[in-house]
Amino acid sequence: MQAIAAASKRYRVGIVGYGWVASAHIPAINATTRGQVTAVCSSRNLDEAELKARHGAAVTVYHDLDAMLADPAIDVVSLCSFPDRHADQAMRAARAGKHLIIEKPLCLTLEDLRRMRQAIRDAGIQTCVCFECRFSSQFLAIRSVIDRGLLGSLHYAEVDYYHGIGPWYGQYRWAASTAQGGSSLLSAGCHALDALLLCMGQEVTEVMSYRSQSQSACFAAYEFPGTSVSILKFQGGQAGKCVSCVDCLQPYYFHTHLVGSKGSLLDNKFHSADLGLEKSGWSTLAVKMLDSGDVSDHPYQTQFEAFFEALDRGAPMPLTDLDTAVKSHEVLFAADRSALLGRPVQLAEVR
Numbered sequence: 417m418q419a420i421a422a423a424s425k426r427y428r429v430g431i432v433g434y435g436w437v438a439s440a441h442i443p444a445i446n447a448t449t450r451g452q453v454t455a456v457c458s459s460r461n462l463d464e465a466e467l468k469a470r471h472g473a474a475v476t477v478y479h480d481l482d483a484m485l486a487d488p489a490i491d492v493v494s495l496c497s498f499p500d501r502h503a504d505q506a507m508r509a510a511r512a513g514k515h516l517i518i519e520k521p522l523c524l525t526l527e528d529l530r531r532m533r534q535a536i537r538d539a540g541i542q543t544c545v546c547f548e549c550r551f552s553s554q555f556l557a558i559r560s561v562i563d564r565g566l567l568g569s570l571h572y573a574e575v576d577y578y579h580g581i582g583p584w585y586g587q588y589r590w591a592a593s594t595a596q597g598g599s600s601l602l603s604a605g606c607h608a609l610d611a612l613l614l615c616m617g618q619e620v621t622e623v624m625s626y627r628s629q630s631q632s633a634c635f636a637a638y639e640f641p642g643t644s645v646s647i648l649k650f651q652g653g654q655a656g657k658c659v660s661c662v663d664c665l666q667p668y669y670f671h672t673h674l675v676g677s678k679g680s681l682l683d684n685k686f687h688s689a690d691l692g693l694e695k696s697g698w699s700t701l702a703v704k705m706l707d708s709g710d711v712s713d714h715p716y717q718t719q720f721e722a723f724f725e726a727l728d729r730g731a732p733m734p735l736t737d738l739d740t741a742v743k744s745h746e747v748l749f750a751a752d753r754s755a756l757l758g759r760p761v762q763l764a765e766v767r
Contacts, residue, residue: 426452427724429517430490432481432505433497434458436586437519441494442471444716450724451492457484481505485512492727495519500596503528510539515727517544517720520606522741524598526749526766533742544723544733545741547610549670551719553704554684555611558672561681561701562615566688568678573615576659576671577608579709582634591662592637599752600627600644604709605660608670609646609751610744612658614735615674618650624760625751630663638663646751658751670706 429445431438434456445451453471456462457478467475478484485493485508493509494517495502503523509516516536522545523529536543549555561567581588581604591597591604601609613620627641635642642663648656659671674681679688684705685698693699719736726733746766754761 426450427491427515427727428452428454428489429492429494430455430457430478430484430487430514432457432484432493432495432509434460434462435496438494438496440714440716441496441517441519441720445494445720446471446473447717448721448724450728451720453494455484455487455490457481481508485509485514491515492517498590498596499598499602500524503532506532507535510535510541513539513541515542515544517546517723519546520741521598521602521748522745524596524602526746529742529745529749533738536738542723542727542731542733543738543741544719545736545738546716546719547607547736547741547744548714548716548719549607549611549706550614550735551715551722552706553715554670554672554701554706555614557701557703558615558674558681561686561688562617562674562676566679566686566690567674567676567681568690570616570674570676571654572656572675573612573654574657574659574671574673575608575612575615576657576661576669577605578659578661578664578666578669578671579604580634580664580666581662581709583637585709588637592635592639594639597638597640599640600642600660600662601646601658601748601751604662605644605658606744606748608660609658609748610741611670611672612648612656613744613747615672616650616654616656618652618654620648620656620747620750620763621651622649622760622762623647623747623750623754625755627755632663632665634665635663641755644751644755646754648747668707668709 455476462477493514597603625646627644629641643661646658684701750761
């Protein structure tokens with residue numbers, strides 16, 4: 417695909433699905449310097465005048481995806497639909513030559529992941545996958561601490577996702593099903609697993625995962641165990657742990673603990689021997705924490721701005737490009753396979 421030549425031109429974006437996630441994507445895209453939502457494809461009977469009043473610009477409503485994809489005025493398609501529809505919709509958009517923004521997870525099966533990747537590669541389009549936590553103030557700072565060598569060489573890391581998603585939460589009605597939620601990791605904990613891989617910066621060679629389930633009536637609708645714990649072995653001998661827990665009764669918590677040869681980091685606190693700091697206390701990073709599961713709090717605008725800038729350059733999306741996201745999904749599928757089979761799974765089994 418040819419990059420749009422004029423950096424000042426706004427990329428016209430079509431949204432697929434007009435639900436909870438779209439309510440975060442649309443204002444974030446419109447708040448960038450280069451993006452503008454101009455179309456929505458939804459099964460709902462949406463009023464174009466109401467959408468214009470709500471979003472500040474004219475929005476064309478489509479009820480047929482192929483009709484929207486046939487519109488030459490649309491440059492980018494943002495998939496905010498149910499996860500079980502992502503694979504088919506992404507491949508159709510790719511064949512239509514549209515760049516892609518895809519909400520996590522990319523898809524629910526390893527077979528669909530492979531088909532999506534091939535279709536997108538064949539089309540030569542660029543893709544932004546919504547592992548937006550990589551663009552959070554917290555993880556941009558953590559990566560900077562790691563890259564500056566303040567923790568030395570990491571040998572252990574744990575990043576865990578605790579978020580009670582019950583009847584009080586919008587996505588519970590569909591995310592609790594295997595058909596659309598898939599698993600605890602696919603539904604939500606994939607953010608933590610992806611962040612763990614970002615921090616370690618090493619290839620995973622083996623995963624062992626275990627699952628358990630809350631006995632609380634609040635989470636009775638879940639068709640899969642709401643809690644999983646995955647132990648990762650990395651190519652360089654490092655170890656990692658990721659908990660995904662969507663059946664907990666507690667405040668949202670994105671736990672991060674990194675341990676290295678020169679120091680450690682715990683959430684927004686760190687110690688570094690390189691700085692001559694006392695081990696009796698932590699130093700604090702002044703960052704905005706990932707402390708909410710509300711999509712309106714996620715750093716979508718920063719991520720989408722980076723995507724549009726990449727399109728201007730004709731370059732891959734930084735941090736959350738397709739190939740990087742595929743690697744995270746391969747580890748995720750290996751973890752779910754391990755829990756199902758009750759044995760360690762080599763990453764070679766899913767590649």
